[in-house]
Amino acid sequence: LFVALEVMDAWRAAASEQQAALAAAVPLETRRMLRVVRPDLMHLTLRFMGEVDEGGVAPLQAALDGLAPFAVTIALDRAGTFGPAARTGVVWLGIGGEVRALRGVAESVERAIRLVGARPEDRPFTAHLTLARLARHATEQDRRAVAEAVHALDAPPPLPFATSELALVRSILEGPSPRYEVLSHHS
Numbered sequence: 001l002f003v004a005l006e007v008m009d010a011w012r013a014a015a016s017e018q019q020a021a022l023a024a025a026v027p028l029e030t031r032r033m034l035r036v037v038r039p040d041l042m043h044l045t046l047r048f049m050g051e052v053d054e055g056g057v058a059p060l061q062a063a064l065d066g067l068a069p070f071a072v073t074i075a076l077d078r079a080g081t082f083g084p085a086a087r088t089g090v091v092w093l094g095i096g097g098e099v100r101a102l103r104g105v106a107e108s109v110e111r112a113i114r115l116v117g118a119r120p121e122d123r124p125f126t127a128h129l130t131l132a133r134l135a136r137h138a139t140e141q142d143r144r145a146v147a148e149a150v151h152a153l154d155a156p157p158p159l160p161f162a163t164s165e166l167a168l169v170r171s172i173l174e175g176p177s178p179r180y181e182v183l184s185h186h187s
Contacts, residue, residue, distance in 0.1 A: 001050070001051075001052045001168060001170055001171070002045050002047060002048045002168075002169050003045070003109050003113070003166055004043040004044055004045045004046060004166070004167050005043065005044040005046065005167070006165075007043060007129065008159075008161050011129070011161075012040065013039070014093075015039055015076075015156070018079055018093055018131055019132060021153055022034070022079070022132065022146070022149055022153060023036075025149035025153070027145060029142070033134050033142045034091075034132045034134060034135075035133045035134070035135060037132060041177075044074075044095065044127060044128070046109050047106065047109045047110055047125075057183060059117075061168060063115055064109070065186055067108050067109070067112055067166075067186065068108065070108070071163075071164040072098045072102050072105060072162070072164070073097050073098050073161065073162045074095050074098060074161065075096045075159060076093055076158050077093070077158070079091060079092065079131065079151075079153045079156075080092055081147045081150050085144045085148070087140070087143060088143045088147045089133060089134050089138075090132075090133055090134075091130070091131045091133075091134075091146060091150050092129060092130050092131055093128060093129040097158075097160055099127060102127055103125055103127070106127075109166065134146060165187040166187070167184070167186075168183045169181065169182050
């Protein structure tokens with residue numbers, strides 16, 4: 001399970017354009033190492049929880065229902081990668097706008113789900129949309145080529161939008177591509 005903000009279609013279209021620009025900027029062999037995220041699967045994850053048994057879903061939903069209402073305006077920002085260029089494994093699109101307020105929402109989600117027994121998150125929250133992942137067998141040269149291409153991409157249009165609703169989502173990892181099922185919305 002994970003808690004996320006669903007994104008608007010215009011963001012998905014801009015992300016798709018960034019994916020195409022990235023693919024065009026790297027050598028063909030490196031392009032084959034990129035596993036792009038389908039735009040219809042894109043979301044802004046606030047907290048990933050992993051496996052949660054069925055008995056844990058209702059307490060999570062109740063905890064999310066107990067959060068204070070929020071409203072935050074966010075926008076798209078430049079693409080980037082995680083980690084050093086030679087080891088990068090994820091290409092993402094940054095989030096701008098009211099990032100401090102968004103971080104506050106993520107912190108509220110963290111507190112709420114910890115109250116129902118979830119393990120604490122050990123990584124700091126970084127607002128982003130995942131564009132692509134590199135195959136595990138990608139070489140350091142492939143990874144550097146991707147990192148260089150990402151940093152040379154033009155920024156997408158910001159396309160700001162206001163949101164005030166969280167989604168509790170289940171990942172279904174059967175088949176070649178994940179599927180997501182929204183279990184509940186919380187505002």
